[in-house]
Amino acid sequence: MAMVTPLERSMRGWLDHLRVERGASPHTLRAYERDLRRYAEHLAGRGIDTADRVTEGDITDFLATLREGDADHQPLAASSAARTMVAVRGFHRFLTLEGDARIDAAAAVSPPKPPRRLPKAIPLDQVERLLAAASVGDTPASLRDRALLELLYGIGARVSEAVSLDVDDLDFESATVRVLGKGGKERVLPLGRYAAEALTAYLTRARPALATKGTGTPAIFLNQRGGRLSRQSAWNIIQAAAARADLPGHLSPHTLRHSFATHLLDGGADVRVVQELLGHASVTTTQIYTMVTVQQLREVFATSHPRAT
Missing domain, CATH: 1.10.443.10 (Intergrase catalytic core)
Structure with a gap:
């Protein structure tokens, strides 16, 4: 049976907080869980299994991977990458507020801005x-x-x-x-x-x-x-x-x-x-x-x- 890392326990704690304290919908929770699972895989590839070891550079590199894709994932559009970063930023903000992290490593990482859609007009x-x-x-x-x-x-x-x-x-x-x-x-x-x-x-x-x-x-x-x-x-x-x-x-x-x-x-x-x-x-x-x-x-x-x- 695979061991649950401290990082994964922290992520579960945030999801439980959203469900119990914030009343997040099952759909939202599933989306965040999926996003955090990919984030955890990215950090595991760097040998990071606790939240206090995550740096701003790790998060910036994760965002770049979202946009560029990798061996296991297709590149994401700016809107999809931004949605994933909402989960990452929310998770790190929660850790800081709860006192589980000294600094918010994601605070300075801005999500990508989707391209501005031009209004549809017809001749x-x-x-x-x-x-x-x-x-x-x-x-x-x-x-x-x-x-x-x-x-x-x-x-x-x-x-x-x-x-x-x-x-x-x-x-x-x-x-x-x-x-x-x-x-x-x-x-x-x-x-x-x-x-x-x-x-x-x-x-x-x-x-x-x-x-x-x-x-x-x-x-x-x-x-x-x-x-x-x-x-x-x-x-x-x-x-x-x-x-x-x-x-x-x-x-x-x-x-x-x-x-x-x-x-x-x-x-x-x-x-x-x-x-x-x-x-x-x-x-x-x-x-x-x-x-x-x-x-x-x-x-x-x-x-x-x-x-x-």
């Missing part, structure tokens, strides 16, 4: 195909779906903001819509002609029919029972339209928000104006969309310039 012609595919026939649901998608793209609203809108939030005279965003922050957004026309058609020709089935909710977008449309239903609407339009990839309501921002910047809009339209607290969040346009410039350059490659 204008695909947006138009998507919007057209939302209008199948002249039913109340069809008019509602077109109005919803026109609004999502027309003002760059989050899906939660769109389905939370009430009729009184629309002002057709000033061509604006009042949106309540994250943190209860309100913003008034300009309503373009296409979105205004789609909303007018829905409100006059479709919403009354849907409203008769409900109990008088002030919501703009109603479901077939006359209640407020849910986020999940809005998600299903755009996926159904994308399927009818035969658009590639996975589209969501956020795709239209991303496309709204990207197309504005492509058209020359100032990033701080786009920040206000999107309701971002910091311009740093909005600046990720400028990465999309730069990437598009690179792609055009690479395929068009005779000396690009």
Whole structure:
């Protein structure tokens, strides 16, 4: 029977602490146990079987092994390596707090940062195909779906903001819509002609029919029972339209928000104006969309310039 090392006993103690004191889920505990098992194997290969012998260099080398792989393991993506390091850092922090280690050997080892994912935006012609595919026939649901998608793209609203809108939030005279965003922050957004026309058609020709089935909710977008449309239903609407339009990839309501921002910047809009339209607290969040346009410039350059490659 294999001997349990002091290091492995310490790891078991941390996992028990997470289970009993912190109420960690079985799924989390299994993931941490798997990560620590690999960590223990790495340290055993260096002849280390007690936590107090671990140095910052040992942990840094372990992180490098995670990213580069070894004879027994494939290289991990930055996100997976970062998750493993959460377990390692948590374990060493626990040892220090419990007095089982004089210093936290992992404190100065930063987990890798996953590459910043660019928002998914689709070209204008695909947006138009998507919007057209939302209008199948002249039913109340069809008019509602077109109005919803026109609004999502027309003002760059989050899906939660769109389905939370009430009729009184629309002002057709000033061509604006009042949106309540994250943190209860309100913003008034300009309503373009296409979105205004789609909303007018829905409100006059479709919403009354849907409203008769409900109990008088002030919501703009109603479901077939006359209640407020849910986020999940809005998600299903755009996926159904994308399927009818035969658009590639996975589209969501956020795709239209991303496309709204990207197309504005492509058209020359100032990033701080786009920040206000999107309701971002910091311009740093909005600046990720400028990465999309730069990437598009690179792609055009690479395929068009005779000396690009």
